[in-house]
Amino acid sequence: MASRPLSPAALEDEKSIERTLRPAGFDEFVGQSRIVANLRTYLDAARARREPLDHVLLTGMPGLGKTTLARILAHEMGSNFHETSGPAVEKPKDLVGVLSSLEPHDILFIDEIHRLPSVVEEYLYPAMEEYRIEIFIDKGPDARSVQITVAPFTLVAATTREGLLTSPFRSRFGVFEKLEPYPPADLVKILARSSGILGVDLAAEAAAIVAVRARGVPRLANRFLRRLRDFAQVSGSSRVDVKTAEEGLARLGIDAQGLDAVDRKILACLARHDGQPVGLSTVAAAIGEEEDTIEEVYEPFLIQSGLLERTPRGRLATSKAREALGDSGKSLF
Ligand SMILES: Nc1ncnc2c1ncn2[C@@H]1O[C@H](COP(=O)(O)OP(=O)(O)OP(=O)(O)O)[C@@H](O)[C@H]1O
Ligand SMILES: [Mg+2]
Missing domain, CATH: 3.40.50.300 (P-loop containing nucleotide triphosphate hydrolases)
Incomplete structure (x- = not known):
């Protein structure tokens, strides 16, 4: 769990770096x-x-x-x-x-x-x-x-x-x-600030890509930035450009819409029920995740992205989700 790129809590090795990146006053706080x-x-x-x-x-x-x-x-x-x-x-x-x-x-x-x-x-x-x-x-x-x-x-x-x-x-x-999730434009500003502090050369187009996939969460944007810096470094470059960003995020299992493997499993599980609402406990059992984690970590972004709906009778995948999954969704099960 802790090593997952989308784990929402601060990772153990992340706490000291977060202190470095933390804005001290309102002037530095973005959004x-x-x-x-x-x-x-x-x-x-x-x-x-x-x-x-x-x-x-x-x-x-x-x-x-x-x-x-x-x-x-x-x-x-x-x-x-x-x-x-x-x-x-x-x-x-x-x-x-x-x-x-x-x-x-x-x-x-x-x-x-x-x-x-x-x-x-x-x-x-x-x-x-x-x-x-x-x-x-x-x-x-x-x-x-x-x-x-x-x-x-x-x-x-x-x-x-x-x-x-x-x-x-x-x-x-x-x-x-x-506090609500941040729009990508705010995350771009946060990434610019963080890359300055960390001394990472982050291309503007690469920042835009990271911002879209960080699902509104500054911690994730900063985490992706650090991972991309590592990817750039081992490939002998000091610059995080579009190619490094695209490839690096793919290596972290995050697709173009900011979805990771667990998101895709949740949506695929719902899609299999063909328009019938599915209870949270059923989803949790099917994909092997805690109900709380699904509700707090994954669903807010899926709902915000218009991929999942919560109804009184359970969860539904939207038609947008079925499109997003395409054939790859079915192959998850
Ligand atoms: N508005 C912002 N501007 C710049 N950086 C931010 C902003 N919000 C959060 N961050 C950065 O994101 C990281 C996580 O923020 P923080 O620890 O305050 O989150 P939190 O809401 O307390 O999370 P948790 O619920 O896990 O305790 C920090 O490194 C912080 O610097
Ligand atoms: Mg906190």
């Missing part, structure tokens, strides 16, 4: 202009009032820039950035530890907030609303509660699974923004 404009306004207003920024919930597919935006908020606010994740805050006492280290107006970033244990979530509510936590010490007759005050801070939470958050939790965020 998502409505969200950026909103966040800039809220930041300016909060700073003018000398208050912390409202709590922010960022949702969207992996690799679209949630962590990047959270860091930018701290940078632009001139505040410290503290990072943790839902599964890392196992117990209320872990949360107390994190919250008591905060200084006024700091940003606390909790990634994968949907995996925060519900008992911790309840402790977080008063911290978010009134900057205090109430903890209970001892049991039985000695039981007492202690109030701890927390510096006025901003919680920036990120999730790829917005639907898993409870509505009381969601309603505690003043700012809620959903």
Whole structure:
């Protein structure tokens, strides 16, 4: 799974390179202009009032820039950035530890907030609303509660699974923004920036090809760029041109429409059912993938590309998908 070119999560060896490529401020952050404009306004207003920024919930597919935006908020606010994740805050006492280290107006970033244990979530509510936590010490007759005050801070939470958050939790965020996949023109700009940082000579036509096949995801665009740099290098060239891009992407198993082998298997599985909707579990079993992965990683792009439809009774391949598959689709099974 991890070695797959389209694996949406950051690969192990990718984390340090992503730090290098991460825009530090809004000026370097490409696209998502409505969200950026909103966040800039809220930041300016909060700073003018000398208050912390409202709590922010960022949702969207992996690799679209949630962590990047959270860091930018701290940078632009001139505040410290503290990072943790839902599964890392196992117990209320872990949360107390994190919250008591905060200084006024700091940003606390909790990634994968949907995996925060519900008992911790309840402790977080008063911290978010009134900057205090109430903890209970001892049991039985000695039981007492202690109030701890927390510096006025901003919680920036990120999730790829917005639907898993409870509505009381969601309603505690003043700012809620959903990141959408980037149009190719934005990915071209991101590739230009990344190739500058990495010192890769990327031809404009090659950037356009990579951008179309990166399915709207900056992480994938950057990943393809690094792989293409490798392909160029071993073939004795320092330049990623159209030929290197075309051949390299084909070697990664990504076709002209940005589909990889799993996408094609999903579509072929649906196409075999001749217009009958197919349940997610059936698709998952047929192609040997997790249901979650199909739903979160593969379907958004297939839907966006007009190749797959979700209906109440199941998934359908569109006529465009059947055309796209051609004869090669049938041969997958
Ligand atoms: N708008 C953007 N402009 C430039 N680079 C971007 C942008 N969005 C994301 N990136 C780059 O893409 C990579 C992935 O972004 P990031 O880690 O912020 O995604 P994420 O949404 O937090 O993903 P995950 O859900 O896996 O945590 C980073 O290297 C980042 O620099
Ligand atoms: Mg992230």
